[in-house]
Amino acid sequence: MDWVARTAQLRQWTRSGTRAPHKPLLFLYALSRFQQDADDELRYSTVEEDLRGLLSEYGPGNRTTPAYPFHHLVSDGVWEVRTDRGPGSPGTGVRELRATGAAGRLAPELRVALRREPSLLGRMARVLLDLNFPPSLHGELCEAVGLELEEAETGRLPAARRQRDRRMRETVLTAYEYRCAFCGYDGRIGAVPVGLEAAHVRWWAFDGPDDVENGLCLCSLHHKLFDKGVLGLGEGTGNGPPSEGTGEDPAEGHRILVSQSFVGHSTAARQGVITLAGRPLIGPQPGVRPVAAAHRAWHTSQVFHGSPRPAATT
Structure with a gap:
């Protein structure tokens, strides 16, 4: 499967140049978390504030909720959601995602591909940045989500890699x-x-x-x-x-x-x-x-x- 092409073709609501970076921001955040811990699972109630902050700073001016991309990114085949009830997202409601213990992570096939070819993560991240944000924001965005882009693009994964503290900026x-x-x-x-x-x-x-x-x-x-x-x-x-x-x-x-x-x-x-x-x-x-x-x-x-x-x- 061509994961880079799939990344470039995320389904986004568009009309007359309207920006909808909700899915790219969640996807970039998820890739960063995979880089830090390939087995990590993102419980919605734990990452909600991180995602809300990203949408507030790098999304459009209209109000939105991180529950929207958390649910809808599943349809692109790169993301999965499970709840206390089993596989599947309960919907786009914040209360439902919190109440059911909803947690998301990259799709199983994608996780396998990233482990097999580490530099794939960097190529996917670069596509998300290039197609959705101006170059002036790329470094800042990577810092905001905790992504080491150069390391990701070269596929270097040393065992004792230093990890940035995503909280430093705040x-x-x-x-x-x-x-x-x-x-x-x-x-x-x-x-x-x-x-x-x-x-x-x-x-x-x-x-x-x-x-x-x-x-x-x-x-x-x-x-x-x-x-x-x-x-x-x-x-x-x-x-x-x-x-x-x-x-x-x-x-x-x-x-x-x-x-x-x-x-x-x-x-x-x-x-x-x-x-x-x-x-x-x-x-x-x-x-x-x-x-x-x-x-x-x-x-x-x-x-x-x-x-x-x-x-x-x-």
């Missing part, structure tokens, strides 16, 4: 009260933060842990510049004024570094990047530990480019 964003630690940006669509990301200070690929002492809440622009080495973290007095317009106290001992190698003459480049030089970092809420010195030192030595600019004058 933990870090909560710790920094949903605002960029560099500029204070805090945009939302309704209750969903938009353009805010959890940045690893020491990269995960280089043994950086998935915890708040290795994380920063950054807007998309400053996350990219941080990972490119344009921005960094340096020591500071910790007694500077709050960043303008944020009302937040600076993080003890941390200030923002801006590389002298960065060049930008536009007003946006000056205001969004260059004027950050020397500014105190907006720290996490009281009771949360800031970035650990060892992680900050790793980023400075391994990622940050050249020498920092002197503190911006106002």
